[in-house]
Amino acid sequence: MKKIFSFILVLTLSLTACQKQQKQEYAGVEGDTVNGTPLPPRQEGVSFFGNNVAKQQFQPIYFAFDSFEISPPEAGKLRQIAGFMKGARNNVILAGFTDERGTPEYNRGLGERRAQAARNFLLSLGVSSARIQTVSFGQEMPADAGHNDSAWAKNRRVETGVVR
């Protein structure tokens, strides 16, 4: 029952988010149907590598091969992050990564798209867009340096850096 309720809640929130986005839809270009929520300006002196960013607080969000869909088990991790953010004032940096089975520039795009998918999910749960930055490292900095299925599965991820 609780599950159904939270599902409806998410659905309602997503619909609200969709309606919001429709209002700011880009106009004037043929074939345009999509406009996301712009990222806020970067925070001075803060990056994913900074000492003031905690990277181990949350579990990585994992993805299927060549996909940026948030699967149901991974969505739970994002709900945890959203819950934390509602009770705290910290901003986060979402860093997207891919496995090595792709060409480098496409992987940088795919990593960014994964970070943006995680971001969109947090926005749909009511987190303010002003509190989230994204970055993609593509296939760089693998979590597992191996060249097999289990390594690749660990490398297709979004890590959450919490700005202290």
Next chain:
Amino acid sequence: MRVLYLLVSLLASALALFGEDAAGPVITVRKGTSIVVETKEIGGATGATASNVMKNDIQLSGALSSGDASAATIVVTGSAAGSSFSAQATEKTGGVVLQKSYSGDTRRGVHQFVDDLVETLTGQKGIALSKVAFVSDRSGHKEIYTCDYDGANVSQLTHDGAISVGPALSPDGRRLAYTGYQSGYADIYLIELASGSRNRIIKFPGTNSGAAFSPDGAHIACTLSKDGNPEIYVTGISGDSPRRLTHTRGVESSPTWSPNGSEIIYSSDEKGSPQLYRISSAGGAGRLLSTGFGYNTQPNWSPDGKRVTFNVRSGGGFQVATMDLESGVTRIAIDEGESPSWGPDSRHIIFSRTSGLYLFDTVTGKETRLVGDLGRISEPTWSH
């Protein structure tokens, strides 16, 4: 005049092929036919270097090939003094085809002479003076390196100690743009190669990557995610006034310009897997280029506008494909290779493999390793 010479030389080769029995001017020019050049020993202080570079340039040009007196239709003589190089190309029959002097470095002088010779004999641009940039992890970090088209003069350009990737050379070879992570984010940097001065020109929130210079060198196409999704944008040369070209839910990457700058081909996975699309650089809707493959990335448009080379993936590895844009026919050119980039002659492709940097001749299928033993090489780019 050039056409006349070409006709004469083709006739001469045809006569040589068919012997004295050849009846009438029946000329069959096979694709891949090259003009045979004999290089006489070059004199002067740096003559030995000049001879080696000359023979290698001739061989790599594809349009020419080295041969001895019996096969050659052109004879090259020259003199290399260290700070100057002069050479002369004559027909077997004695007529002078090209006679020129070049000041400066011997290697550069020879490259210039061979490009001039190729252009005089075939009307096509040569590749010998062009430059290549690529990524190597030899230092322990991914950094940008440059070298000559033949793999000589390898030099480490960046010393960022972060992740420096995705280099692009401006068409005139004077500037290089790349994606650097020194800030902790992916930003686009621009280096003036002569002075070495560097500017971080694109640093919007999110990921800024995949810079490609427009043919006139005045604009940069790239992928930006500042508006909430990785999309293709066109900016000024300083990263100013970004204009958004694509509007999808997917990942857009690797823009490449048509020779007149009016169109851009890029890769997008908006329909699930990455496919190639063609769009006006003024905006509008992207048009799918069907290749018959499920994974198509890293497109690079040939300077003559006729073909695009790109990566396809099958069987776990990457192949290099080329598509003829008029007929739409796609074929696999290289069985294993990444990040293909056309040379100024629209005939050769430079690509990377784990084991190094390679030059590939799309007419003969000949492959030459240019750089090896330099860590893992990736993402080569070639000046036009």
